Structure formats: structure tokens, C-alpha cells
Amino acid sequence: MYVAVKGGERAIENSHLLVSEARRGDPSIAEISVAQIEQQLRLAVDRVMTEGSVYDRELAALAIKQAAGDTVEAIFLLRAYRATLPRFGYTEAIDTLKMQLRRRISATFKDLPGGQVLGPTYDYTQRLLDFSLAVASAECGEPQTNPPPPTSPEQEFADVMALLGAEGLIEAQPPSEGDPVPADLTRVPMTFPASRAERLQNLARGDEGYLLAMAYSTQRGYANNHPFAGEIRFGSVEVEIIPEELGFPIVIGELEITECQMVNQFAGSKTVPPQFTRGYGLAFGHSERKAMAMALVDRALRAEELGEAVVAPAQMQEFVLSHSDNLESSGFVQHLKLPHYVDFQSELALLRQMRASQSAQSESSI
């Protein structure tokens, strides 16, 4: 007598126990703390905050611990948490010109006001495995010469865009007429064509690996951006709100962010003289790869607006934006693990029926 498999509930509970056990690993090794993750895996924390759309280092670190280091799973945990949070209000737009810089580079000018600040970057580390890290050490080396002190919030350095803008060499970017409140794609689903504000929101939450591949494709001839890294900034900015009862802004905290402004090939017309065009990228924490990829894809998605032929994948709004979210893509790819007995049975039955009628036909034709 056949008995169908039962006990789904117990199986699920057991699976949770097995996950905990696997996450913990060898219990004779000290357990990693959330604070350690927050401090020592800071770039993973930054990515999880960016794509998880929540700026909270501790929660991001917790999510990374819970997900056993699976970044996409950690992003999922943070997003699901975010969806339950009430909204208290909206901040004023942050001003990246007032960023307290820890790093700032431009690939377009050798020197510029405020100078090039190399800051903490892996760019010029020679990628040799550092075996000294294999042993826990108490001290890390101090920089030989002190880095320039972080810029003070009062200091404002014109960015490359402003310098080019002064000469009219780059497109101006005035606020849209009436400076309307941008659509919030976590509340209202995107429709196509999507506004640039919605596109940038989508890209900011988008999967870094996906955006990287899309951006890379634009450099290999699938859309021609001809990009220059005008300016990449990493540092902290103040976040302000204007409480209704006060009527003036107050600072409620600081964010670490990475901003990338790409300068791209010019556009122009008979009436508008040629100008460079912009691509913009912004990410929480120190996330240069993400911000740069985002800026390249943003520029590619402006093809239609700038009168360019839409021929490459990275220029196709609906294609790029509908597939960027790793919660959506990871969930749907992995849902193939769910039972599909019924659909499969339907296909099996049809296939057998078609094969039977075909062999009956070929027999009768003999």
C-alpha cells in the first residue's frame, strides 16, 4: 500500500535546527559577534545596507551573521524587516558637496580644488594573499605619514561637474519643473517608461553583480557611453529633517556614502551646442564598484532621452530594471525547487499523447 510522504512540519523544524548547526560550524571555534562583523567585514555590511535599503550597520551585520555570510540572503532579511517599519517622515535631500571626505578621486583632472584624496582603497594593494592576517594580531600598522585630516563640513569643494558646468561643457541638471516629489517605487509599482528618479531608485537597490555585468557590457560596445570617472567620493554626510512644528532643518544623523559622477560622451543638437552628459551612482557605505556600475547603467538608460538609438541590452529600460532586483531574481529562480508535480504531469500526459498519435500515424502510413 502506498502512503504519501507526510510530516512537512517536522521536516521544516528539523531543517531549521540543521541550519543553525551549520551556521555555527565547529563549536570549539569562538562564535563571531555582530560587532566583529560590523567592524571587520565592513564592505559586506555596506553592500547589504545598500541593496537592503536600510542604513543600519548593526542590523546589516546581524543579517550577515544569520545568513552565514550569504550576502543576497542577508539583503533579503533586511528588506523583509524594512517592509514592516512605519514611516515617520521624509528627510531633506542630502548635499554631497558638503560631504566630509575620506576619499575623493577624479580621473579627468590631475588636480582640482580639494585635491585627490586616495583614502582607504584596495586599488593599489598588490593582490598577494597576506599570510600575516592568518594569525590574529593585536596591532595594525599606523599610516607612515598622517593622511590629510578629513575635510570639515564647512569646507565645500566644487565637484568636477560644477567646474565643467561653469564652462557649459556638461549638461545642466536643473530640478524638474515644480520640483515634484519623486515616485517611491517601494510603494507604487514602476511603469514604463520609468522616470529617471524611479530608475535611479531601482538601480540603487539593484544587485551589484548584475549592474556590474550590465555596466561592463556598455564598455564592450553594447551601447557606447565613452565614460570618464569625473569624480568618486566616499565620506559622510549629514541627514536633516524639518519637523513640522519647528519649520527649520535639524540634523538627525550621519550617513557614510559613496557617490560617482560619470562624464560621458557629448550630446547636442542644432540648437544646443554639444555638451558632456552625466551618469550618476550612489550607494551606502564604501561601495565604489556598485556606484560606478550604477552610473554607467544610468547613463545607458538615458539613451532615449538623449536621442540615441536603443540597441543594446543596457539601454533597454524594461529589460534592465525588471531584472535588477536580487530578491526578485533569486526568489523566482529558486522557486523551481518547489513542487511542480501538477504542471509536469500535464506536460507528461500531452507528450505521451502526441507521441502515441504520431506513431499511430506512421504505422498507418506503412
Next chain:
Amino acid sequence: MDTFSLEHIGAGFSDPTAASQRIFRTSLTVLSRPGTILEADSDATAPEGIGAAANAILLALLDQDVALYVSPTHVAVASAYYRFHTGCSITSNLEDADFVLLASTDRIPALSALKTGTEYAPELSATLVWEVAKLASGDGLTLTGPGIESSVRLTATPLDAAFLSARAETISLLPRGVDLFLTCDNRVCGLPRSTRIRG
């Protein structure tokens, strides 16, 4: 519009989570079964002149994301109440309203003056909560269409010939249109745009 201070505002639902769910389910049932009349009571204190059913439906469905147009008959007493309890915005333009509350004594507006959506986004359309003088099963109008097994009769005064011809015009707009909740005291009946009405 805010001529009332907070202490003049009547109570909303005492248990918003449970009451909103229950009233929504009533709304869902009557809208998916046009002609069915159900009771929609709540423990909220409706602004003077507004029936219990109309009030409960608005309290259950409105929030910060929608704009409400309130009948001139009720606007003075009701605007602050709905804004306070639901966070909705109040509009004086019919064509901007997501929800419209009309009194039985109001002149029946041309339905095409309300938001009817577009052929590509017909959901961006108004929901009209209309307090009628009489609401009863049987006699009157004959309703057919989705939600109705064969046909159902409904008496709703003043759904007169003028209304029927106005609605017949909006039928030609389908899938654009306006969806109605007809209320009378604590009773409600749904009349979605998909319902065919014969006088």
C-alpha cells in the same frame, strides 16, 4: 475647512485592525455580489448626518494615499473627522477624488465628471459612496453581470432615469468607470462598473 477642534471629532473604530478587516470583507462581498445588501455597523461615532455604513466603509478604506471629496451637505462636519481618523486628504474637486461621499439629497453628478481611469489603467478611478434614501431587495432595477448568477432586483431611491442614463453612458467607457457603494443607514450594496442595469 478645520472649523472644529479635536474634541468635537467623534470616535473612530475602537479596534481599527479588526473593524477595518470586517468592514472591508463586507465591502468585498457586496462589490463581488452586486444586489446583495449587507449590514456594515461599527462602534465609530459618525459625523452628524452620515449613516453608519458609509462611515464605516470610509474609515476602513481611506488612508494618506487617497483623496476624499465630501458632499457639500456634509463637508463642514465630516472633513476634519476623516482626515483625523484616516490621514486622507480632502479635495473640493470631484475630478481629483479617489473616494467620493454623496448624500441622498445631493444632485446626482455626471459619473463621467469623476475619475474614471484610462483604458490602460482603469483602476485609477473613483469609488463613490452614495447614501440613498431607500435601499431594498426586489422590485426596481434588474441587475445582471459578474457576481450575479442570473439576475437580481434592487430598489435604490433615488436611482432614477437620469442616473440610469448617466450610467449607461459610462458603460460605453468600459473598462473605464466608477464603482459605487450604495448605503442607507447601516446597510450597503455594491454596484461595480461591470454590472448591467435595466430600469
Next chain:
Amino acid sequence: MNADVSRAPDSSDSGYNFAYLDERTKRMIRRAILKAVAIPGYQVPFGSREMPLPYGWGTGGIQVTASIIGRDDVLKVIDQGADDTVNAVNIRRFFTRTTGIATTERTVEATVIQTRHRIPETPLQDHQIIVYQVPIPEPLAKLEPREAETKMMHGLAEYGLMHVKLYEDIARYGHISTTYDYPVMVDGRYLMAPSPIPKFDNPKMHMNPALQLFGAGREKRIYAVPPYTKVESLAFDDHPFEVQRWEQHCALCGAKDSFLDEVITDNDGGRMFICSDTDYCGQRRENLAAVPANVAEAKSA
């Protein structure tokens, strides 16, 4: 204010609101459901939220269920027709944890049935609501992936593309090769994806006394078929719509009228066919056991 009760202390599992979603999200979804009911078969966009279950695993159905469900409801959750598949168990656990409401495996006892890929064999009644989990709500998506284009087609009721596809199937295979998620016309106006139910279940949608709601979380769409609404499966005069039939009957309950799952029983490809609807099969077996053995034998013979 009503709108700020997202942390109301009335949940059965600490920290979250009744049925998990905050009240404002529920209102947004409820308004979308009402519009969906008023425009049968039309896909209403909604601000789908990230849920604590992955996209593609029933988040649309879960959001719809969470928005309609109340303390007096009795919930049934099935996947592939079965109450005991892991995914169904997991979703049922989710609602038990977040609402504390009663659940059942009996179709007749349920007021709300959330389903993936099947409509129960036991006919639904007019006090019931069935909520379908939908992976791809757009019936034209496989033919035209661009939403900007399919939106136009729905607006103009221009569905020639689908007829051409079905006709090409016939030309190539001699059959329409779609066996599940078989497209339907709702109330003669909108082409609709019935979700990946086998086409065996399509006729059950037509003039069904229950309200049918469809939730697609990842694609952010909700749509509905009100009770007693015409639902026609697409067909041609010379190729009428047909449902699957089996030569076998259920090896457990003997049913000849239900959708059968094929189960491989040994390494030599031995197989048997059993009802996909576990409640239907179980009820039949109970009824058979309740009558004297000789009558049962005579019945199943």
C-alpha cells in the same frame, strides 16, 4: 489614527501586526482588490511588499490572504492540491503564527483557501474565497515580454497574438501544446492567466460561486474573478477546448474524475496514479471505509 496601528499589540506572535502586514499596506492592497473585483480579469498594479518568504514562493497570495483574513476565518493552504507539501505547510505555519486563526485541511470547512497550482475537486461554495499564488500574471508574457506592449494589447482588447500562438501549436503538433496556465477570457473582455493550474481545472473557474482572487507579489499585480462570472478557455471551432483525461483511476480512492499525480514506485519505473487533491482523496477513502466492505468493493469495481 487608524493609520498608525502598525505595531498594535494584537498579534499572536510578538512584534508583528495581525497577519504580519501593517494596516496601511493592508488598506492599499484592499483597495486594489476592490478595483480588481470591479474590473474582472484586469491586472491591478499594487505596491507589493517584501515578505519574509521569497518572491516566487507565494508572496502575492500571502499578501492577498493577509489583507482579507480575519479572526473568524478558517484557512486552508494547498500546493499541488495537497495540504501536506512543504510549501503549503510553511505558508499555513506563517498564518498560524501571525494570526492565530483556525486552519483546516477540509475544503468544505475553509472560508479562505490559498492555493498554488490547483483548484480543489470539491466544488467551492458562495461563502468561500480562493486565493491563487501567481508567478507570471501576464498571459501574453511568453509571446511579448515587454509590459509596455502588453498593456496596450489589454487596453485595446487586442489578443490576436495569443490566437496565432495557439494556432501555430495546432499546425506544428496537431494539438494546442499548452497544458497548464491555459489562457482564459474573463467576462468576454480581459485575457487572463489562470495561474499554472492544469487546464483540467479551467472549467471550474467558469460561473464558480466562490470569489477568486489572484496575487502576483514579484510582478506586483492583483486580479480577480467575481463569483458567477463567465470564464472561457480559448479554443477554435475545429479544435475545441479539452481537459486532460486518465485511463487510470486513483490507486488509493478509485476516483475517476480527479486530477491524478503519477508516482514512481520502484527503480524499474513501476508507477501508480493518485489524486493530487489530498482532501478529496482522503474524504473518499473515509466514506468508502464507512460503508460495509462488500458495498465498497462493488462501488470501486
